[in-house]
Amino acid sequence: LAKNWKDSNDFRSNKKDQVKVEYKAQTERGRKLAIELRCVACHRFSDNDAVRFEKPASDLSQPVADWSKSCLAERADHAQLDRPIFGTNLNREAIKAYLASRRETKLSPLSTFARGQKLLEQKGCLACHSRHGVGGFGKMAAQVAKFDKDFAGQAPSLVPPSLNAVGDKLLDEALSIAVRGERQPIRMPWLKVRMPKFKHSPDELATLTQYFVEHDRIPADAPASGGRQPPGALLESVRVPTGGLTPPARQDKIADAHTLLAGQALTGVRGWSCIACHKIGDYEPKQVALGARGSDLRLLGKHIRPEFFFRWIASPLRVIPGVEMPQYNRPVAGVLDGDLAKQHAALWQALNEPNFQPPTNPNNVEQLWVVNPGERPRIIRDMFQLPKELGGGNVARSFAASFDNGHSFLFDLDTASLRQWTFGEFARQQVIGKRWFWEMAGLNLAVDMTGARVRLRKQGSTSDAGDILPLFVKSQQYSTEIASRPAMESPVHKLRLGYELHFSVPPKNEKVWVQVQEQITPLANRDADGKPDGGIERQIQVSWKRIGSLINDYEVWMGEGRSESATGPTNVQIEVSRPKQYAQSKDEMTMSAIVRYSAKLDRPLSVLPSKLVHQTPIATVKSVPGFDGVQLPLDASIMPTGLSWFEDGLLAFTSLKGHVYFASDSNMDGLEDQLQLFEEGLTAPFGLLAIHGEAATNKQKTASPRSVLVAHKPEVIYLGDKNGDGRAEMRLIRSGWGFTDDYHEWTTGPVQTSKGEIIYGLSSDYTNKNRPKAQSLWRGKVMRESLPIAHAFRYPTGLAINDRDEVFVSDQQGVQNCFNEINYLVEGAHYGVPATHEEDKDAPETKAAIQIPHPWTRSVNGLVFLTGKEGYPDLKGHGIGCEYNGRFLIRFTTQRVGDVMQGAVLPFSHSADELSGKALAAGTGNEPKLASPAASAVPLTALRNWSSALRA
Template sequence: VGELGRPSELAQQLFGGGNLTNIAEKRTNVFFRQWLSDPARVNPDHRMPQFDLTPLEQLDLVTYLSSLAGTSPDEQTSATKGNDETQELAGNAEHGALLISALRCNTCHQLPESLDTDFDKIPLKLDSHWDRGCLAEANSVTHRPGFGLNPSQRNSLREFWKGTPAWTHRSQSGEALLQENNCTACHARDARPGIKQQLSEIVAAVPAVAPRLAALAPPSLTAIGDKLHDDALQAAITRRAPLLRPWLDVRMPRFQFSETQLNSLADSLIAHDRIPPRDDDATKLAESETESALSETVNQLAAARLVTAEGFGCQSCHAIGAVESPKVDLNARGTNLAMLGERVRPSWFQRWVRNPARIVPRMEMPAIQTPVRGVLHDSLSLQLDALWATLNTPGFTPPRPGPVRVIRTHNDTNIDDRAWLLSDVIEANEKAFIRPLVFGLPNRHNFLFDLEAGQLTTWWLGDTAYQYTRGKTWFWAPGAALLTEPEQALERIRIVDAAGREWKPTPSGQIAAHYDGSMHRDATLQWYGRLHMTPSDSQGQADAETPARWIGIRQTLRATAFGDDATTQVATRLTGLQPGDRVQCSSSARATGPASHSPDSWQLELQLGQTLFEITTQNEMQLLDASRWELVPKKSTNEQERVEAHAVDRTVQWLSSYRALVPTDQFPQTPVAELIVKPQAIDAVPGYTGIQLPLPPSEMPISLAWSDVGECFVGSLKGRVLKLVDGDRDGLADQYELISDELPTPYGLWAGSEGIDALAKFGLIRLTPAHTAGVPYDATMVADGWGSTADYHDWAVGLERDAAGNYYMALPCQQDDRSEAAAYLRGTALKLVPLDATQDSRRYRLETIAAGLRFPMGLALSPDGELFASDNQGNYNPFNELNHLQSGKRYGFINKIDNKEGFSPPFESPAINLPHPWTRSVNGLCFLNTPKTLQLDAPRFGPFEGHLIGCEMNGRFLVRMSLQKVGDTFQGAAYLFSHPPSEHEVLRSAVASESDNVARRSAVGSDLKPTSFEGPIVCEVSPNAEIYVGNLHDSGWGGGQNTGSIVRLTPTGELPLGIAEVRATANGFEIDFTHAIDSDKARDVSHFQLRSYQRISTPAYGGDDQDQRNESIQSVNLSEDRRRVTLELKSLRAGFVYELNVAPLGADGTALFPSQAHYSMRSIPDKE
């Protein structure tokens, strides 16, 4: 609220507030509280500006000011006698009143009415005694004060009076008010630096404020009279304006200005600062203060790009409306730019953005002097005009800054662009499209077909899509504003049958249009599928008695023109129509005239806002009204067409040519700097040589698969399938080759002879090489049918495949409110059973194996056909789990839709409970089985052969699990497989993430050498019996960057001494070690510690250890080869977890690795 850097200097100035060094000797706590809250009650003529303080802040200030005394409080109220004794002095109110009257205190001071007395004032004249009276020394006899002026000062005062005989009090000038109110004590203005020059002294006095140094200085007042409109300037002075810089710690107080003073101060600032209008390119558009020369739509399309990092970068420092800027340093943070014209003058804006430092030296904002290429004919003046107009358009919402990834084309025939297809959730027009097909064409035209509604819904110009994170959620958003409003659509499809009934797309499950596949062909992007159509009667009521029909649909999109007048054709073909069917299409657009007919075709032109499109068809067309038209099918003449139409011989097709009435921007192709990534050694896994492959960190591996020829394929969290490429042929993959379009989180992959099967959120997609080079593989939907929503965590996880060709997958649970269709099969494990060829593309039917899963993030199929799944701790799951999935079983989680009174099925216990927080998020799984194709003499994984590996993402390590079958029950133990990162490495990694993890980890010669994993999420054994571990760092789970890596682990055959396996016996445990152990140490029971405990499943998150017991070991037996110890306990408890810790047992005293095991005792073995 003020500055104490040089208190004595400011206090001694003419309008200083006085020295506060010993203020508590003069004032009390009660005074301080009153003065800070309402100084007018103390002195109506005060000059004290008033701050908005919270009660706590007032109390803090009162406490501090009360401490500013040279003497103690007791000393302040006593007088000292000559013999050092003190006595309290009693006051006399009546005597005090007489003194006030005698001393004429009311001549200068305002007094209570009872003490205010009128006095005859002595007139001051030219012949007054200027050498005596008050100008001389004080006279205690007559109670006359004296100012003690010397003769020279008295003469100066007399001469001043002589020259102004009619002198009266004049109004204060604005500059005087600026000085009197100490505005430049805080604010910089012109050559006056304000408080900034004293910040170093403030930090020296109060070091705790150093991190907030930039928040201690208010904005500069230089050119403020030119910057703000007249009313905005007065609102800022009086603090009527909304708070524009809430991040500042320094506070501007409220001043008690009269209307005359306010006008004087504002007029002075305007007169000094404001630059008269002038006619030049930099200001003439803005100073006219007229509407922009461009249309509002053109302005908004341009500005939506100009404000981003791909334009002028405004969003790097400024919020715009509700769209906040990313994390930005305090000294660079700017005000919200929405509707800034309500306070800022346009001519100042034009001058400011072109050269801010010319107005305020050392301003952090860069000068905008170069136009953004590809926007508004590369004209800087037009761009700045569009920016100004759009920022002052109510409701303008720019793209959210800081996307993780951008899908972009260029609208330039000189650039070899391809089309893009995105099928993940996208948020647009305040709606989440859960099953979209987003097409990004090379001419920067973008279309969205909504599979949920079965219609071509909207389109936009510019970037195709931006991928963002929000908390732990990932989502997409259009790269520019839509050219349609909510609830509008470009093309809707209906069928009217021979009986006059209308058939429209309605959901089968969740969606009305079922996607069957897509492909890139000859500069086109095609998709095909089926519309689920149901009828309604003449009154529009649903006809539930008539079975639904499936109508085939195929759409082909092609960019046919580029540049400002870019055009895109959307060809639509419907098959499966019956005799008498007529196709009726409707749109939110309206026809510009009647349908026209040429010898070969019919045409119809429609317009919707800035969208113009023309329908061309060889089918007979009739315009029903301004927004509906009808097409009559014709018979197919081509046998192949009849086959594609599933033997139904009636088709309708039309061609829609779309162009915008505003120019389409171009995006220049900028060279991308080659990212050189060095391989890094990973030494976290004893007995293995680890190397982090030199791959770009931009992809985040979540699934791995190898083809029969040894090619490795990777699924990325960012939504694509890639192939690993060894570009320099050094034996280490160093490049990713994209083979898919954009899919939602492909958490499962399998590479087989039929193609690459990718398990995405909504279905199993088969990818097969395209006939066109340089484009994604063809995609075919081979299985789907489970529910999903916009919830990012509605993943599908897998894939495992058995010898019969059955796939296995699992679906995370449902915890929110949703429809039955959206909750269908959530929280279950599924078997995908191969089907014979069907009329559609589906090649598998779904068969439920088990239910009650929470987040089954890893699946593993044993050579014996036993299926296991990892599951994560949370509500109902007090442990992380390894579940043995058995047909018909239900595990511990309950979906919200199932959680009803009376629902209490029997639950199957996990095979292994992995304690939390020892593990926090065990995800991918794999069995350590040596591939049979290697034909090795011995298993590659030694004593760990047949064990499982699990990926602990949060803790950044791998766990190993061994299984023991007791009767029909699987149970077992968990151990560390890799060393968790040390505290030093965790801290070092956190620093790297904060300062730019990608650059530091990937740069040539980087000093950040990873010794552990980035964040294991998936693991698989390669055909060469090497373990590949996919890692990621997700900003939603740990801050920092969204990066990934792949680590290859090669067995060396030299394991350290440690626990190999723990198994339960009828009265204890057998412990196998990787090597022989010391006999004497092994027989010492104190080297083994066991405790048992359980956790209870509840709807609450997690669970505490219960019924803990430190186990008493009765005896220890060592095998002849000294590699097995048998522990005998007094008793065992089924349903409990046993935590085993073993002291060093080697001859050299080296700690074991692992030295700890967690055994889940589901069932106690029988005695042999």
């Protein structure tokens, strides 16, 4: 064979055609030799011609006529190439004696058990797997990891799973698949060793599986050890008469909502923390030690016997000594009355329910929100990702809220429809690359409920086929209030939400505007009999004006309720009060509806552990020459974006995570060291403006002791604290521009002119050429109030205004522009990057006042002007810009020459490279900007950014 292999290689070096012919001939010759030499007697061989050699060469139960012509010959017979030679060390006489002794006594057949045991050895199973302390890679893996640097710390990834109790663990079919090495999907994808697929004969496969079953399996009806009874009621519901469990029987009983809620509590960090090590469906834990990683628990009943499951979770060490898994033989308080058997059974059923949603692991997400009993409702306005039941997708302009009774809802402000209703945990925020999004975290009670959606319907029609849905929804305001209800022992919080619907009515596409006001209140958690019956109630008030002849053809309609219930014990009721006729004397009509969403569910009484707050220590910062810097002792995980100050010196700032904070000095040492949460749940707010006294906003006055104007992606929003408790209750909204789930659709600013006018910026959608026009309104523009005043910006990230009411806007390099820009805002001007649906794509470009070279700066974001009140009169009117990538500050000056604004730019602070990794003026480096883009953001004697105070 070796000679043929060498000859074959020699032939390959000849001419191409000759090589093909000769190589084929040599290959055929080698194939015949492999058959003649009976390689198939020991090795697997794919050639069909080898089958005839699988039969024994001779019958050793009969006397051997000539031992010298057998395999025991001491000298090789070169004429018999298919005969092995064993050399002189073989005990030939012992073999001859053994064969002679068996001729007169008929051997009894080996039992299936014995044959299975021999097959286990013959197939080399224990060469890789350990079983009852025998075999396996354990010691070898440790040596490999020690001597091979590529496997340092990776020893557990080289150890195949133990075969202890495998016959008790796996269902018969799953065991057969495992023995063949054909398990899909791979159960332990982190292992660097893989089991080959075995082509066992049918008899071998049956023998091996039967051996495992006979040796390992404890009968289904065996009594539990230690006098404990196995989980009874739920387990019995899927038990079949044979005493075993089959996959169909296991799926007959669908876990109800109570069981799914219990399963979430048990698998989460409030219970047994299964999610800390185990994958469950789409959920996968992060940063788990190799030795502690667990396989996917979703639908594990398709391959694991429940009897083994219950024995395993009660004491894993009893099955596999040394396994890194704790035992769960103590009940979780507050779940299923603290009954351990019920908890074990509920865990089994929940994991085998296809719709089971694993709980959120706080360590895997950016934020996890839960509203506990007695707490105020929480609201999220950020982008939400929809579940698979809705086909995926996103809700860009959302209004999600949760009450202290455990009920939460997701309202889509783009379609004025309720998209989700959940129970339990509220929501979780995740970050994938640059994409930030939220998901409803609780148990889905119903999704895509359209029954209470306001629409226009033909007069007299009973079908929704011709209904007209709103083209556009304009948010107006929302607020939280405290209300009292006789049915409840204590006051409850209620939400108010107002919006306007725009309809287009055929055939002339006439416009109809409908005003909607909603009051949303939690329902009591108990009915009159004390049974669980909580939920939410929407009181909806609709008003509209008569518009010509339209009123004769259409009416505003809210239909009967229609919902998709995911779990069963839910109820949706809609009570609608419609005007019976239209009075000639009335121009405005109203309609009201009450929609109740209730579910007979008990909330598990368990407490979610809070994340630790890592306080930044006070430290000296030396980033700006001539200034003393101090790092503020605040939460290091906050990602600040915009800063502003009230007249009394109180610092207000926004966070990329959606928060608005007030920072105060609690010990009067001149450093802000205490945070107060003012608002949360916003969509990447990039700037804010502290409102002083009774400043006018939205043509209204407010006497709120603290109020701010915040620019977040879908809106510029006024936040007012009208009851003085330190939290925002009243929210008035300015919106109307096109908005999607694109990460880059920031809203920046705001700044305020001396006349009280609000100016803010909207990033462009120039890269999305297929974007619908309705979703592109005002993109890439700078706005004053609700009107665009400048056009064709790329990303107008920083806005600043000086004491002459001159506005400057920073923009980024890109689109054949190698400069960062500081633009002087000229009303009606275009700045070179037309949006997808720009009204005037041929408008001449207005050049930047200052072009900052790249790559000295890559992303100058926030801008602010010094007023001269900081103690440095020579710097009055100078601007400060914040470079994100290099994490440093620039200084710029401006000068008007005729009708042209120009300027110069200089370094102001050291860059990150210059400081060689020391503390920066930018703090931790997580924040997307270094300073507030708002005007009037610099208090007396200090220029401050997030984590440092710079003083003379």
